[in-house]
Amino acid sequence: MLLVFDVGNTNMVLGIYKDDKLIKYWRIHTDKEKTSDEYGILIGNLFQHDGVNINEIADIIISSVVPDVMHSLENFCIKYCNKQPMIVGPGIKTGLNIKYDNPKQVGADRIVNAVAAIEKYGYPSILVDFGTATTFCAISKAGEYLGGTIAPGIKISSEALFQRASKLPRVELAKPGKTICKSTVTAMQSGIIYGYVGLVDKIIEMMEKELKSDDVKVIATGGLANLIASETDSIDCVDNFLTLEGLKIIYNKNKEQL
Known part of the structure; x- marks a missing residue:
């Protein structure tokens, strides 16, 4: 095993x-x-x-x-x-052609996700990982890792709101279903959730234009992927095990060296 x-x-x-x-x-x-x-x-x-x-x-x-x-x-x-x-790091075979200015700066999780997405979903593609930070990664129509965007994660953003606004309560990350809200709790939930959906949609829209392709597959992963993906049309699918699959694929590429 x-x-x-x-x-x-x-x-x-x-x-x-x-x-x-x-x-x-x-x-x-x-x-x-x-x-x-x-x-x-x-x-x-x-x-x-x-x-x-x-x-x-x-x-x-x-x-x-x-x-x-x-x-x-x-x-x-x-x-x-x-x-x-x-x-996963220097010396490990991934098969990924990284076009970052300094490939050593690309996080291991972003590399692993890209390897899995290329094998499972093809390219061009955009990978959105909802973690402590939310990362957006672009794979070209030639299968190259081009780079992407890093944004504060939804939990980091909401924690900043709770800590810096003394009269605002800590709220559950849940969808209130509307933006004209009649309580402080639902108003905060609306701003956090739908505001973040807007961030995701805008970044994906810009990335798709920069990729110059009409058939970009957008894959989401990470702990809060389902919460956000359910409110946006820009994400095609959620793969909760994308990173684990990437680790297995990279292991298979390198196991002969063990």
């Missing part, structure tokens, strides 16, 4: 692949202070609860945008799984 880690700033998602099929997955909080033993206890309990034998883990691959957590996570892999993990 293959264990994959998608380590984000807020959460990390773990998945187990058996015969190229995702059979289990979990979402846990990314904690820079946790030791390898604490991750061992937490992940071991998740495995035990869902009947996964840690001794059956054959290989591990990690994509991370949080360098501070990597020491503990790598030590967990070595100590508890007896495996040296494959890390």
Whole structure:
């Protein structure tokens, strides 16, 4: 079995692949202070609860945008799984032609998403990942990674509103169904949700023009993808496991080197 880690700033998602099929997955909080033993206890309990034998883990691959957590996570892999993990970064084959000014600045999660989207959906395409930050990535009609846009995530934006406006309450991220609202709570929900939908639609509209193609596929992923995608016509599909699929694909491209 293959264990994959998608380590984000807020959460990390773990998945187990058996015969190229995702059979289990979990979402846990990314904690820079946790030791390898604490991750061992937490992940071991998740495995035990869902009947996964840690001794059956054959290989591990990690994509991370949080360098501070990597020491503990790598030590967990070595100590508890007896495996040296494959890390997405320099030296790893992805097959991706990156046209960024400095390819080393492209986040591992954006690379992994692009690899998965090209294989699963073709190109040209736009990938929208709703995480701590919301990233928009463009794939050309030649299959090249062109770059994109990074915006504050919807939770970061709403937290700023809660913290800086002392009379406004903390509200649930839910759709009120209208913009002419008659309470402070629904007015805030309307501004947060529909305002963010407008941000997403505008960026995708501009990217599609810059790609100069009429058949751009727009794929969304990330924890809040379904919430926003349900309110916009610019997103064609939501793939909740795009990053995990990309990790599996990259592992398959590199497993001969292990």
